[in-house]
Amino acid sequence: MTERAGTNEGVAPLLSLRGVEAAYEASQVLFGIDLEIHAGECVALLGRNGMGKSTTVKSIMGLLRLRGGDVRWRGRSLRPLAAHQRARAGLGLVPEGRRIFPNLTVRENLLATARAPAMRDAGWSLDDIYGMFPRLREREHHLGCHLSGGEQQMLAIGRALMTAPELLILDEATEGLAPLVRGDIWRCIELLKRRGLALLVIDKNLGPLMRVADRHYILEKGAVVWRGSSQALRDRPELVRDYIGM
């Protein structure tokens, strides 16, 4: 099922997945995923637990070897590139569970992933990150392990931005956070979108996700069962009931 959002027809995508298949040893999890993200677009990946969203992210980032199909970045296959090379090519990830360095300070966490100054022109400086998350400036010299969940999430986003990505993938960035902090993270996502960053967002909070995302893909048992705009999804409440379970 496809309901087109319609504005990118004929424009080459930044990222495209074609027939992506992936497995954990003998257990196949993705069965031919087709997906594309254009420059400046915010795309949501939806589906119940265990349907293959994080596995799709791992396939994009090179954290899991493809069993079939291809992932292309600006038209070129990413298959030959290791995970760190994909990050250098412009793919940023805020992974599920945050995974900041617990024994480094906030500042050190941010600088650990920063691009060289010449590369950072199009990217983010420490001041940009602190401007977006003033709380991180206040906690600049605190160790990662001493931060609250919300602060850790801000740091994980800041750290990914310091790699100067052109596409940022956020896997469950608001998971387990208090509502107020969750609001901060959604405001940050909206700001990133306004700055023209392409985004792929996985999140259980459909309300804010529908407000920020241009298009959605619904996964069911490792396959895309529907794609379309937020309005098209609003018009089809049975999709939410049948495939997302909210």
Ligand SMILES: Nc1ncnc2c1ncn2[C@@H]1O[C@H](COP(=O)(O)OP(=O)(O)OP(=O)(O)O)[C@@H](O)[C@H]1O
């Ligand atoms: N490291 C792993 N080894 C074996 N099986 C895995 C592994 N990670 C995920 N799986 C399995 O792959 C399937 C897809 O998992 P995935 O994490 O991609 O789903 P998801 O849609 O992101 O859901 P969730 O919201 O629960 O993370 C599930 O059946 C899961 O149990």
